Amino acid sequence: MPIYEYQCEACGHxxxxxxxxSDAPLTSCPSCEQPQLRKKISAAGFRLKGSGWYETDFKAGNKKNLAGDTAKPAAKSEASSGSATETG
Incomplete structure (x- = not known):
């Protein structure tokens, strides 16, 4: 469900x-109770709810942390290049 921003034109709340x-926009301000509440033009936020929204749900096999897996080969290549300069 989207999270919408509102601002009251009467009191600035x-x-x-x-x-x-599909819900109708809110019109009554909870602060001053005037019918001056207007929906702001902004990027609507949303809430991820339920199962299927976790990093590990979309990984295949034993790869549960792809960011950690990509860091390991980089460390190996640095070690091999470092040893090559020491011997050369």
């Missing part, structure tokens, strides 16, 4: 609301 995309 700002807030966020978790709403369905």
């Amino acid at each position: 700002q807030m966020e609301a978790l709403q369905r995309m």
Whole structure:
């Protein structure tokens, strides 16, 4: 569900609301209770909810941390290049 930003034109109160995309925009300000609440134009945030949103859910085999796996070969290549300069 998207998180929308609102601002009251009467008192300037700002807030966020978790709403369905099909829900009508809020109009009543919770601070001053005036019908001057307007939805701000912004990138809507969203909440990842339920299973399937974790790093380990999309990895194959034993690779559970791909960032850590890519760092290991780089360390090996540095060690081999470092030893080559010592012998050469």
